[in-house]
Amino acid sequence: MSSEATGDLVLVLRRLGGTVTGGVARLGYMARFLGAILWYTPMALRRLHLTVREIYFSGVLSLVIILMSGLFVGMVLSLQGYEVLRRYSAQEQLGIVVALSLVKELGPVIGGLLFASRAGSAITAEIGLMKATEQLSAMEMMAVDPIARVVAPRFWAGVISMPLLAALFSAFGIFGGYLIGVRVIGIDAGAFWGQMQAGVNFWPDITNGIIKSIVFGAAVSLIAVIEGYDAKPTAEGVSSATTRTVVVSSLAILALDFVLTVFMFRGVGL
Template identity: 65%
Template sequence: MKTLFNFFEKLGNSITSRVLRLGAATRLIFLIFVYSGDSFKRIHLTIREVYFTGVMSLVIIVVSAFFVGMVLGLQGYYTLQKYGSSEAIGVLVALALVRELGPVVTALLFAGRAGTAITAEIGLMKATEQLSAMEMMAVSPIARIIAPRFWAGVIAMPILASIFSMVGVLGGYVVAVPIIGVDEGAFWSQMQANVDFNFDIMNGLIKSLVFGVACTIIALFEGFDAPPTAEGVSRATTRTVVTSSLAILALDFVLTSFMISG
């Protein structure tokens, strides 16, 4: 009986802590929008964070996109060749990147590179009491630290996803046309004829925007909520990657379901 009571006690504590964290995250989102006006008055802070989260992530985005595109081109060609449709390799590469791989892989890379950096930075600022010092000087940490990073992530993610898709298509082209020998005209013409701007490209951008909001919120909250110790910051950084990755994949399914049914 005691074991059963201990089980329900742990279960209740676990549920309560998660509900409290969800409430704290919701409160943080609300405060970000409340203080966004003050944050936009110092637009240079947001621009600096766009550089940190976006420009500094370009190398891993471009390199990853090129190799993903090359793999898509190689696998796609040999798959389509079995059905006599190898000329449609351009369509396969473009649609796979624009609809799915571009937004999803970009978001996963963003969470691993920029998200962890944001969490570690804010967690370290909390551990060294920099956030408390701002509050004592009547400077809102939300307006000065949190909001600029949020909007930077929201701005950077769709741009990075677009770059990923474009570079991925280039990687697929390099494999399909110069190496395998697919007709260049067929590669581009099939792509242009079958990729729809409103359905394919815009839906991909919407996905990347939603992923950007989710990844940035998770990274900011984990850093802001981290215990002010080295171990606490380390665990928060790990939670950022795990939670962001699961959120991205779950949101991808939900968004895809709505987009296809709509």
């Protein structure tokens, strides 16, 4: 082996090592950041109106996009599901198909993706701009911890809003499925709801969906506040941090969804 090839190999290995240690360090940083948020939570909750305000910005203002998407996703599911079920003349099972896929997967996942792009990006941009305009430093000068005052309320607002938004997404999706399945296609309403109730269990189906949405809410909010807090204090830095929030939290949602689903399958005993 020539010395040049050995040099290349060392370079590749060094780069690989750098990537791995960088990733681990980043993970550790995120865990410590989460620890700091939890540590300052009692202090943040003493000023409850800060969290309520953030629920308004990330929850209430996301309502329209969540409800509209839920309705349309439910309607499409109903059409496509009917198309497949009709081949086995099992159209009456449409209620189960629509409800289970919304409650277990689509509600939390699509809700989470929309939440990341609607609310997560806004949180990152806001905190990033606060940093760029040195508001965070000013707070520290006044002995106000920015994590207690700015970060923790936004984090908890996301954790609280996300399950509610996912439940609304699923509920509106099921309503959309009902509109198409029963009102337009003409499946018997009693069969639609009856099959749905026989096939969907509160425990574990709906609770699994709620657990997923809480985890996604925490993941998106954590990523959003960290990216904002770490953004370079320039216009460019804030814009790239906002982009990173959407990309990283979308990937995190999809990866976490897979991991959670694997664990939940095992829990059911399949």
